[in-house]
Amino acid sequence: MTTHRKAPRIHVAADFIVGGDVVLPEGPARHVARVLRLGEGAPLRLFDGMGQEASAVLVEASRKRVVARIEAVAAGGGESPLAVHLGQAISKGDRMDYAIQKAVELGVAAITPLYTEHGDVRLKGEREAKKLAHWQAVAVSACEQCGRAVVPPVHPPLALAEWLAERGEALRLVLHPATDAQGGLERETAPVGVALLIGPEGGLAEDEVEAARAAGFAALTLGPRILRTETAPVVALSLLQYRFGDL
Template identity: 85%
Template structure:
């Protein structure tokens, strides 16, 4: 029994009914055209997965009844907190989506000197809700049962001051060897700059906060490509890729 995977922020109990949120309900009823008796998989975003069956399906309401609950899978032993400079358009969506697929544990969008995106008030709240939805959607697709939080955007200096991860890396041309340490860290922080790059003072501040430069070769990577490559290397070296 499989069916589509749907994120529902609810408490799961065997035999209990769960009303699907409006978006997924519309997708199930109108796009997939699933009716009563069709199997679905639900996950709560906090690590629980449920096998369920649709017991009510109308254009306005879809209800699933839970048959069984199990622990979710797909979490990496390496908890990476990604600090990603905010980029324009769908570049940020892409970075968040791929970071979630690659097992990131948390994401904080960052305001940087060369970043040209500045969000305030309602616009920031709206963007944050959108990014959180992107993360949840990526979990539906990739099989994770934990939706990593996308935190409220922060100025870079504030994010740096909060870091205590065992391994801290800033994407910046530097000496090789940042990933060559012998011990396997349980936590890591990864800093990715904007399209214009981090300023010299920002790189210096990151170094002061214990960040080692991570070089990804001679080609310049776009701001949305960089986290994909860096997270892949981190997961291969210390996590669950390979």
């Protein structure tokens, strides 16, 4: 009996033209040829990260070069009607990767890693650039898995005060356990955009919460239990997508 494997989705930042060939970059090429062990004639789904998706077939799959031929191009799906910009305090180890991965799966539009008072991660220069590239790769991988054709940007890290000064979203929420408030979740109409602020493992300092309130952020609690910094965006984004988006 022949089994049909689902065509893998691969992100390639290229122009898709029907009948044209796309040479896969080193990382995706290695994944296709050495990890998945696909050969000539195997189907692929490609997406450009900007909203275009293509059906393709491998026409070359050697150790040196992997080439896909575009067979059809269409607008991709999977985007939420609710644009949420997540400001996520930087956390150590896999926690930040998890927060980014799950936020992308839940339709976030943009992510900015934040330096906060109680956050214990400080990145500079080349180390910050390498970490940013890694986080963006996590977002790309999440898009490949969940079916999104638009890769949300992971912006360079900012100090919390800088990020607050840039906010203009219609609904701005800061997670704060010491409140019974429901933020803006009780509003009747869906906001044009949402800014969501998540603090570090030790929580936001009181003056940071006050700075967020001064910048138009409403406090939001997620119940009686204190959630980890990587769990909080999953719960908050799920609520927002259920209330105003497409869950």
